[in-house]
Amino acid sequence: MWKSIIKPLNIVNKAFLSPTENVVHQQLRTTYVLKRKTPPRLHKKNSDPKPLRSRHYVYELVKNEELEKKANINVILTTYVEGLGNKGEKVSVKPKYAYQDLLLPGLAVYESPENVEKYKDFMTNPMSDVEAHSSPTAMLTVRSLSGIMLSVVMNKDTHWSLKPWHIKVSFRKCGYIVPEHAIIMPEQEIKGPNMDLENREFFVTVKINNKETVPVRCRIHHWSTEVKDRIPYASEFWKEKVEPIFDEHSSVLNSIPHKAELKK
Amino acid sequence: MASQAIKTLGLFKKPGIFDKGVGALLPEAYKKFYKEWKLTEPTAVHFIPEQGSFKRDDVTGEVHPIQNIPLPVLYPKEHNFHLWGGEGIIQGFQVRGKKKRRVPHFWVPNLRRSVVYSEVLDKHISVIVTERTINLIQEHFGFDHYLLKTPACDLKSILALGLKRKILQDLQNGCPSYVNKPDKQKEIHDRYRNYLSAYTPDEINWYGYSFAQACRMVQEDINKKEEEAIVPLKHVFRAQLIDQLKAADLEIEENSKYGEPKAGSWLNKINPFGKKHET
Numbered sequence: 001m002w003k004s005i006i007k008p009l010n011i012v013n014k015a016f017l018s019p020t021e022n023v024v025h026q027q028l029r030t031t032y033v034l035k036r037k038t039p040p041r042l043h044k045k046n047s048d049p050k051p052l053r054s055r056h057y058v059y060e061l062v063k064n065e066e067l068e069k070k071a072n073i074n075v076i077l078t079t080y081v082e083g084l085g086n087k088g089e090k091v092s093v094k095p096k097y098a099y100q101d102l103l104l105p106g107l108a109v110y111e112s113p114e115n116v117e118k119y120k121d122f123m124t125n126p127m128s129d130v131e132a133h134s135s136p137t138a139m140l141t142v143r144s145l146s147g148i149m150l151s152v153v154m155n156k157d158t159h160w161s162l163k164p165w166h167i168k169v170s171f172r173k174c175g176y177i178v179p180e181h182a183i184i185m186p187e188q189e190i191k192g193p194n195m196d197l198e199n200r201e202f203f204v205t206v207k208i209n210n211k212e213t214v215p216v217r218c219r220i221h222h223w224s225t226e227v228k229d230r231i232p233y234a235s236e237f238w239k240e241k242v243e244p245i246f247d248e249h250s251s252v253l254n255s256i257p258h259k260a261e262l263k264k
Numbered sequence: 265m266a267s268q269a270i271k272t273l274g275l276f277k278k279p280g281i282f283d284k285g286v287g288a289l290l291p292e293a294y295k296k297f298y299k300e301w302k303l304t305e306p307t308a309v310h311f312i313p314e315q316g317s318f319k320r321d322d323v324t325g326e327v328h329p330i331q332n333i334p335l336p337v338l339y340p341k342e343h344n345f346h347l348w349g350g351e352g353i354i355q356g357f358q359v360r361g362k363k364k365r366r367v368p369h370f371w372v373p374n375l376r377r378s379v380v381y382s383e384v385l386d387k388h389i390s391v392i393v394t395e396r397t398i399n400l401i402q403e404h405f406g407f408d409h410y411l412l413k414t415p416a417c418d419l420k421s422i423l424a425l426g427l428k429r430k431i432l433q434d435l436q437n438g439c440p441s442y443v444n445k446p447d448k449q450k451e452i453h454d455r456y457r458n459y460l461s462a463y464t465p466d467e468i469n470w471y472g473y474s475f476a477q478a479c480r481m482v483q484e485d486i487n488k489k490e491e492e493a494i495v496p497l498k499h500v501f502r503a504q505l506i507d508q509l510k511a512a513d514l515e516i517e518e519n520s521k522y523g524e525p526k527a528g529s530w531l532n533k534i535n536p537f538g539k540k541h542e543t
Contacts (some may be wrong), residue, residue, distance in 0.1 A: 002495055020418075030396075031309060031313065031351050031394070032310060032354065032371045033310060033312060034311055034335060035311065036335070040331075040333050042329060042331055043331065045329075049333050050329070052336075054357075057336075057355070057357055058356065058358075058359055059356040059357065059358070059369075059371075060359075061311065066374055073402060095398075095399070095402060098402075099398060099401075099402065104379055104388070111405075112406075261529060
């Protein structure tokens with residue numbers, strides 16, 4: 001019924017066979033690890049083991065390591081990866097993500113002694129590369145900001161000229177905390193209230209960590225505290241394309257992807 | 265025969281696969297690989313071997329030897345096309361409660377399709393693997409290091425062994441997949457070169473074949489040599505005839521050169537074995 005164990009006739013010294021010293025001293029087990037419920041009978045020295053009985057095939061599960069939580073592994077990035085880091089940076093990530101999304105596409109290499117030596121210069125001075133970014137999430141922020149259309153809501157009754165703090169407040173309204181010194185306003189001054197500017201576009205430039213810059217599409221809306229003076233609400237106003245306030249802004253505004261064209 | 269009897273001290277030795285048939289013609293290089301593959305004890309994957317050689321019973325104080333008898337593991341033929349990393353199927357029983365009968369159970373590895381990247385071959389290969397394989401690759405810092413460092417008894421599958429042979433052959437030929445990038449070629453070759461020292465060229469050529477494949481290779485070689493040895497008689501006779509004709513031509517030329525054709529004696533014209541004239 002049961003296949004008997006084929007006892008290795010000659011147990012060759014494995015250390016002799018393996019060309020170099022085995023680096024994996026700790027045995028790795030991500031599989032079923034079982035244990036016999038009844039230990040097999042002892043056999044004489046230098047003789048074949050005694051045949052196994054049915055009861056020696058009753059096993060108990062010691063552990064199934066596939067269900068256990070895996071430890072993170074360290075990899076060295078070979079290029080800038082959004083949300084992770086610059087070239088040459090050592091990051092600790094989950095093993096599945098590391099293998100499928102970083103190591104196989106070639107975005108990272110294993111943290112072997114050879115690679116550590118190779119990427120040493122980048123590790124000590126990560127900014128030495130031209131492509132280095134100010135932070136792992138800098139490009140994510142750039143991508144996020146370039147996708148929005150900022151509604152700058154201004155007063156319809158009192159006089160105003162557009163200042164960075166107006167833009168800062170508008171940003172805060174849609175969830176972005178932008179300090180005033182990071183906002184670069186358009187060169188010409190925008191003054192109001194002026195109904196010619198209503199629902200017209202311009203752009204401001206946001207500087208991230210004093211390094212990356214991103215133009216952000218803005219649109220002016222007038223608003224009054226008096227309910228009867230308010231401009232009626234246009235549904236899905238962000239989908240329609242409108243004229244820029246300044247003609248020289250049109251080239252930059254055309255280069256920013258429009259909200260209507262972006263797919264969710 | 266007498267010498268054989270002296271060697272075995274008169275005991276009958278059952279002929280093994282390398283003592284009979286085509287197996288006896290296999291080279292020493294293949295036998296070495298076979299020993300590494302089938303006759304070496306593999307790493308314990310499905311059980312935790314006890315350390316040490318003796319242990320003392322906690323209660324009675326008796327000393328017993330430690331004998332680690334491995335769990336029998338099954339390897340279906342499909343595993344030869346996958347990379348299981350030493351895992352296999354365990355057939356056994358479970359007891360799922362104190363008053364329950366034992367129930368037959370198979371512990372089967374969790375297989376999934378993934379990709380492995382070989383740096384020497386410069387290829388991404390889509391294969392069916394277990395999680396253990398991926399972990400081993402990561403522990404060894406790459407698929408090539410994993411294959412080259414692991415002995416055949418742990419790789420087991422024909423696919424893994426065949427890839428190992430291919431990698432070793434490529435290393436021998438100086439990484440031909442990077443022909444267009446000499447810098448990269450040198451870097452990769454330097455990185456893996458030291459693995460070649462464990463094998464001779466003949467051993468690399470015979471590495472990673474199953475016994476049947478190796479026998480087929482030997483048989484094909486023999487057939488080819490036999491075919492080459494047999495020359496059709498047609499060709500032999502044609503060659504002989506051409507030689508004869510050439511010799512005859514030379515004779516005629518020589519005769520015409522020096523003139524004086526031999527005076528035909530009237531005796532030559534008489535054929536004593538000619539047709540008898542009936543009177």
